[in-house]
Amino acid sequence: MTRNEKHVVAIGLSAAIASVVEESPNVLVVHRGKGDDALPFGPFDPLGHRTLESGLRTWVGEQTYLDLGYVEQLYTFGDRGRHTLKPGEGARVVSVGYLALTRQRGALKAPDTLWRDWYRYFPWEDWRDEKPAVIGEAIAPAFEAFVKAASDKAAADLRRDRIRLCFGLGNIPWDEEKVLDRYELLYEAGLVAESARDGRAEAAHFLPLGDCMMFDHRRILATAIARLRGKMKYRPVVFELMPASFTLLELQRTVEAISGIRLHKQNFRRLVEGQGLVEGTGKVSVLARGRPAELFRFRREVLRERPGVRLGARQGQGLRSS
Amino acid sequence: MTRNEKHVVAIGLSAAIASVVEESPNVLVVHRGKGDDALPFGPFDPLGHRTLESGLRTWVGEQTYLDLGYVEQLYTFGDRGRHTLKPGEGARVVSVGYLALTRQRGALKAPDTLWRDWYRYFPWEDWRDEKPAVIGEAIAPAFEAFVKAASDKAAADLRRDRIRLCFGLGNIPWDEEKVLDRYELLYEAGLVAESARDGRAEAAHFLPLGDCMMFDHRRILATAIARLRGKMKYRPVVFELMPASFTLLELQRTVEAISGIRLHKQNFRRLVEGQGLVEGTGKVSVLARGRPAELFRFRREVLRERPGVRLGARQGQGLRSS
DNA sequence: ATCTATATACTCAGAACGAGTATAAATACC
DNA sequence: GGTATTTATACTCGTTCTGAGTATATAGAT
Structure with missing residues (x-):
C-alpha cells in the first residue's frame, strides 16, 4: 500500500460520555448557542497519539477536564455525506466512535459543555x-x-x-x-x-x-446506548456509573435509566446478590422515605475471580461442550 | 476540525474471510513466497468509496474474485508500531478489520490466495x-x-x-x-x-x-474468530457457511470447527430444531456411514418472524421488565 | 447374524427465570 | 399514638432451560 494522496483522509474521534444522575441517563454534549449539540470530539493526530484510544483520552481531557475511566471503542463510520454539515462541503472524515462511562463529581468546568438526558435525542427509547x-x-x-x-x-x-x-x-x-x-x-x-x-x-x-445533533453524532450516541444496554447484561459495567456505596434500589434505578425499561425488584436483588457482585457495608442509607436500605459496594474482586460474571444474560450457552 | 497535514493518515481495510470445509475452519490469505501470510486488504479511497464497507467489498472483489455475502465490521486498530514491518518505517496506517463469511465454491482464481485452516495461526485455540x-x-x-x-x-x-x-x-x-x-x-x-x-x-x-502474519493481521483474525464464536450463539450466522441443504451433524461439525469445542449431539439437535431454525427437506443424505441422516435447510424466514433467534445464548436476560 | 456407526426419540434432575406473597422497618398524616 | 404509606427484604412456586444421559432405529461392514 503506497501513501497516495488519493488515500488520505482525516480521522475524527468522538466520545459518547455517559453518566446517570438520579433517574436520568446523561450524555456530555458540547452546546454552543442555537446550533445543534455535538459530542466532544477531535481529530486523531498520527504524530502525537500512540493509539486511537489515547488520542481520544487526551482530546476529551483537554475539552472537558474529565478523566475518563472506562472507555470502549464502538464503531467506525465513513459514509459519504453523513458527517459534514452539507453534502459536498468539507473534507472526507472517517469517525471512530467511543463509549465512555463516568460519574458526575462537581460541576463541569469546561466551557460550553453540559450533561443532558439522552432521551431528549431519543424520546421513543424511554x-x-x-x-x-x-x-x-x-x-x-x-x-x-x-x-x-x-x-x-x-x-x-x-x-x-x-x-x-x-x-x-x-x-x-x-x-x-x-x-x-x-x-x-x-x-x-x-x-x-x-x-x-x-x-x-x-x-x-x-x-x-x-433533538438533532451535529455531524453523525446522534448515530454514534445511538450506537453507544445500544452497546451499553447490551453489555450491562453480561459485564458488570454499571458500577462504573455508581458511587462507592449505594443501595440496591439506586443500582436498579441506574440500570433502568440506561435500559429504558422497568425491572422486577426482588429478582433484580436475587441476581445481583447471587452473582456476588456486591457486598453489604453494614451501614444503611438515611435520606430515604420508607425502611432504610443497606448500603452496598461493588466487589471488584469478581472481575478477577470468575470469568463470566454477568448482570443479566444467562451463563449457559446451550452450546455446552461434551 | 481543520484539515491539517498533521491530521492526515491512511486507512487500511482488511478482511478476515472465513469458510468451513469438512471439519476445518478456513481463512482466506494472501501468500507470496516465503513471506508471512496476509489477509486481503487495501486502502480506503475517500473519493471512490461511498462507505467503508463498500470500499472493502470492491477491494476484496478485485483481489480474490469473491462476492462476499455477510460482512461485519470488527474493530479499528491504530497502535503505533503494530502495523508497519519495522517500527518507524512507512506511513502511519489505521486499519479497519472486517469479518466476512462465505462458502467455498470451486477453486480460487486469484493469484497468491489460498484457504488455510485458521488454527495454524492459533494452535492453542482448538x-x-x-x-x-x-x-x-x-x-x-x-x-x-x-x-x-x-x-x-x-x-x-x-x-x-x-x-x-x-x-x-x-x-x-x-x-x-x-x-x-x-x-x-x-x-x-x-x-x-x-x-x-x-x-x-x-x-x-x-x-x-x-504462524506469524503480516502487519496486525493476526490481531484482526483473532478479533474475527472471537466475534464469530460469540455471535454464533445469538444470531444464526453459521448458515452463511452452509450449503443449501445439510445434515444436522454437518451443521454441528461446522459450529464445532469454529468454536473449537465439542458439543452434545442430542442437545444441539433439540436447540436447532426447537428454535425453528431449520426444516427437513424429506430427502436423506447418502454418502454416510451409519443410518442416513435427513437433509435440512435453513429457514430464512426466522430472521423476519422473531427478533431474538439464537443458536445458543439464552433469551431470558435476568433483567426482565415488570 | 453380528458388529459398528450414525440418527433420532425420550427422560430426568438441577438451575435459572418470571411472577408473586409475606413480613419488617422506617416516615407521613391525622 | 395510631394508622396509612413507603420501601426493604425474605421466601415460595410453577415453568422453562440446560446438561447429561438412556433407549431405540437404521444403515453398511465383516
Whole structure:
C-alpha cells in the first residue's frame, strides 16, 4: 500500500460520555448557542497519539477536564455525506466512535459543555413509565407513508417487517437493544432532522423526531446506548456509573435509566446478590422515605475471580461442550 | 476540525474471510513466497468509496474474485508500531478489520490466495479433540518467566490472574470466546513472532507460537474468530457457511470447527430444531456411514418472524421488565 | 447374524427465570 | 399514638432451560 494522496483522509474521534444522575441517563454534549449539540470530539493526530484510544483520552481531557475511566471503542463510520454539515462541503472524515462511562463529581468546568438526558435525542427509547406516546402518535403514522413510498410490493413488505421488528409492533416484543436499528430506520425514512440535512430523498416526510445533533453524532450516541444496554447484561459495567456505596434500589434505578425499561425488584436483588457482585457495608442509607436500605459496594474482586460474571444474560450457552 | 497535514493518515481495510470445509475452519490469505501470510486488504479511497464497507467489498472483489455475502465490521486498530514491518518505517496506517463469511465454491482464481485452516495461526485455540498440548508444554512455562519479569509483586499478581483467566488454568474454565485476549497476552509476553518484529522489550522470551502474519493481521483474525464464536450463539450466522441443504451433524461439525469445542449431539439437535431454525427437506443424505441422516435447510424466514433467534445464548436476560 | 456407526426419540434432575406473597422497618398524616 | 404509606427484604412456586444421559432405529461392514 503506497501513501497516495488519493488515500488520505482525516480521522475524527468522538466520545459518547455517559453518566446517570438520579433517574436520568446523561450524555456530555458540547452546546454552543442555537446550533445543534455535538459530542466532544477531535481529530486523531498520527504524530502525537500512540493509539486511537489515547488520542481520544487526551482530546476529551483537554475539552472537558474529565478523566475518563472506562472507555470502549464502538464503531467506525465513513459514509459519504453523513458527517459534514452539507453534502459536498468539507473534507472526507472517517469517525471512530467511543463509549465512555463516568460519574458526575462537581460541576463541569469546561466551557460550553453540559450533561443532558439522552432521551431528549431519543424520546421513543424511554419505556420506563409507559410506551412513549410518540410511537403511536407520530412514528407509526409516518412510517405508513414510508411503506407506501416503496418502489414495489416486495420492498414495501421488507420495510413493514423492519418497522415491526425494530419498534415492536404487532406481536413483536420491544427489544431495548435495537437503539441503532431504530435510529437508522428513522433516518432512512426521513423522520429525523439529519435526513433532511444530509439531503436524503425520503426526507419528504420529514418529522423533527428528537433533538438533532451535529455531524453523525446522534448515530454514534445511538450506537453507544445500544452497546451499553447490551453489555450491562453480561459485564458488570454499571458500577462504573455508581458511587462507592449505594443501595440496591439506586443500582436498579441506574440500570433502568440506561435500559429504558422497568425491572422486577426482588429478582433484580436475587441476581445481583447471587452473582456476588456486591457486598453489604453494614451501614444503611438515611435520606430515604420508607425502611432504610443497606448500603452496598461493588466487589471488584469478581472481575478477577470468575470469568463470566454477568448482570443479566444467562451463563449457559446451550452450546455446552461434551 | 481543520484539515491539517498533521491530521492526515491512511486507512487500511482488511478482511478476515472465513469458510468451513469438512471439519476445518478456513481463512482466506494472501501468500507470496516465503513471506508471512496476509489477509486481503487495501486502502480506503475517500473519493471512490461511498462507505467503508463498500470500499472493502470492491477491494476484496478485485483481489480474490469473491462476492462476499455477510460482512461485519470488527474493530479499528491504530497502535503505533503494530502495523508497519519495522517500527518507524512507512506511513502511519489505521486499519479497519472486517469479518466476512462465505462458502467455498470451486477453486480460487486469484493469484497468491489460498484457504488455510485458521488454527495454524492459533494452535492453542482448538480444543475439539483435547486440550492442546502446546498450552501445558510451551505456553504455561513461558508465562512463568513473564510473571517473574514483572516490576513488582502487584504487577506479577495481575499478570498471573490474567493468564489464569485467559487460558483457563487452575479451576477457571476455558472460554472459547477470549481469542483476542489470549493473543494480546501472548503478544505482550513476547511469545509470538509479531512481538519481536514490532521490537517489544518483553520479546526476550520469544517463542514462535503459531504462524506469524503480516502487519496486525493476526490481531484482526483473532478479533474475527472471537466475534464469530460469540455471535454464533445469538444470531444464526453459521448458515452463511452452509450449503443449501445439510445434515444436522454437518451443521454441528461446522459450529464445532469454529468454536473449537465439542458439543452434545442430542442437545444441539433439540436447540436447532426447537428454535425453528431449520426444516427437513424429506430427502436423506447418502454418502454416510451409519443410518442416513435427513437433509435440512435453513429457514430464512426466522430472521423476519422473531427478533431474538439464537443458536445458543439464552433469551431470558435476568433483567426482565415488570 | 453380528458388529459398528450414525440418527433420532425420550427422560430426568438441577438451575435459572418470571411472577408473586409475606413480613419488617422506617416516615407521613391525622 | 395510631394508622396509612413507603420501601426493604425474605421466601415460595410453577415453568422453562440446560446438561447429561438412556433407549431405540437404521444403515453398511465383516
